[in-house]
Amino acid sequence: MKLNLNIQPLSSWIKTGSEPLLIAGPCSAETEDQLVATAHLLAKTGRVSALRAGIWKPRTRPGEFEGIGSIGLEWLKRAKAETGLPTAVEVATAKHVEEALKAGVDILWVGARSTVNPFTVQEIADALRGVDVPVMVKNPVNPDLSLWIGALERINNAGITKLAAIHRGFSSHEKSAFRNEPMWDLAIGLKTLAPELPLINDPSHITGNRDLIGYISQKALDLDMQGLMIESHIDPSVAWTDAKQQVTPDALVEIIKHLTLRKPEIRNSEVKDKLEELRNQIDKIDDLVIQKMAERMKIVEQIGNYKKDNNITILQVNRWDEILNKRTNYAKALKLNTDFTEKLLELIHAESIRKQTEIMNKDEAGQAADKLTHA
Ligand code: PEP
Numbered sequence: 548m549k550l551n552l553n554i555q556p557l558s559s560w561i562k563t564g565s566e567p568l569l570i571a572g573p574c575s576a577e578t579e580d581q582l583v584a585t586a587h588l589l590a591k592t593g594r595v596s597a598l599r600a601g602i603w604k605p606r607t608r609p610g611e612f613e614g615i616g617s618i619g620l621e622w623l624k625r626a627k628a629e630t631g632l633p634t635a636v637e638v639a640t641a642k643h644v645e646e647a648l649k650a651g652v653d654i655l656w657v658g659a660r661s662t663v664n665p666f667t668v669q670e671i672a673d674a675l676r677g678v679d680v681p682v683m684v685k686n687p688v689n690p691d692l693s694l695w696i697g698a699l700e701r702i703n704n705a706g707i708t709k710l711a712a713i714h715r716g717f718s719s720h721e722k723s724a725f726r727n728e729p730m731w732d733l734a735i736g737l738k739t740l741a742p743e744l745p746l747i748n749d750p751s752h753i754t755g756n757r758d759l760i761g762y763i764s765q766k767a768l769d770l771d772m773q774g775l776m777i778e779s780h781i782d783p784s785v786a787w788t789d790a791k792q793q794v795t796p797d798a799l800v801e802i803i804k805h806l807t808l809r810k811p812e813i814r815n816s817e818v819k820d821k822l823e824e825l826r827n828q829i830d831k832i833d834d835l836v837i838q839k840m841a842e843r844m845k846i847v848e849q850i851g852n853y854k855k856d857n858n859i860t861i862l863q864v865n866r867w868d869e870i871l872n873k874r875t876n877y878a879k880a881l882k883l884n885t886d887f888t889e890k891l892l893e894l895i896h897a898e899s900i901r902k903q904t905e906i907m908n909k910d911e912a913g914q915a916a917d918k919l920t921h922a
């Protein structure tokens with residue numbers, strides 16, 4: 548069943564001409580200079596449709612920088628006046644809404660820590676009643692599609708029709724390369740239930756790592772999301788919050804230039820939807836396999852160093868036989884073809900040997916390779 552939301556198109560409230568739609572700006576407004584200078588650089592790229600900045604920051608621990616507060620609204624006003632960029636801030640209370648509206652902020656967003664709490668969302672929704680302002684709702688911290696939908700419905704019921712969802716990933720207890728697991732299936736679930744609701748991806752908070760922003764952005768665009776919100780700071784190395792995930796405006800342009808924009812598939816049949824769902828599952832599993840391989844190789848490195856320090860040969864045939872037997876039996880039980888399993892294990896083993904040989908040979912030129920009876 549589809550959701551019953553009353554939504555206006557994205558183009559009715561934000562400039563959608565340049566592709567992909569991009570909302571950018573620092574995680575936090577820190578100083579007037581930092582915000583205004585960043586805004587100028589972002590405006591100069593010609594790629595940015597709105598300037599984001601947090602001024603009230605919900606932090607996990609007290610004592611961390613909790614945002615510059617209301618004075619930041621004045622800085623946003625100046626940034627807008629000088630660059631022409633519309634502004635966006637996070638609101639978490641009725642008072643934030645009031646102050647932001649009074650200061651002429653163009654777009655409001657509800658943060659992940661607020662979306663989890665229906666009381667907070669309702670308070671924000673009540674403060675928005677009768678106001679015509681665009682609102683973006685981030686997914687809740689926990690992977691709960693109903694909470695996300697509930698928040699969107701509360702805001703929509705208050706009369707906000709310029710509405711969008713932001714996908715910023717979810718908390719997970721599993722160790723991962725990402726700060727917040729994308730759990731693409733939840734974003735796809737929302738898209739399926741509300742195809743007309745604009746969905747914007749936030750690769751900064753998903754990755755927590757500037758090097759992975761391009762990868763996640765591409766994936767989001769491939770899933771036909773309508774835009775990106777990316778944190779950009781004039782000098783990320785000194786950022787007061789989320790330093791590792793922020794990029795300079797120049798780096799932002801590089802990321803955007805390397806993205807491939809594809810036309811959305813015509814999704815006119817259930818078969819295509821099913822195929823997409825299955826492919827997403829495959830993508831998730833492949834990412835996990837690669838991630839686990841990287842983890843395995845890190846451990847191989849530790850073993851290599853240990854063997855080197857203790858003068859142990861790289862290859863110990865008994866150990867290899869044991870691995871091969873155990874794994875092929877396990878694989879067989881899981882109905883994997885034995886030939887395939889053996890080939891896969893050989894490949895992984897060969898790379899492990901290569902890595903350890905490299906470590907041994909670092910300063911013993913060639914000696915370790917001699918110890919290698921076969922590889
Ligand atoms: C932010 O956008 O800086 C932020 C605090 O994000 P989130 O609510 O997604 O954690």
Ligand code: MN
Nearest residue numbers: 574778788789
């Ligand atoms: Mn942030």
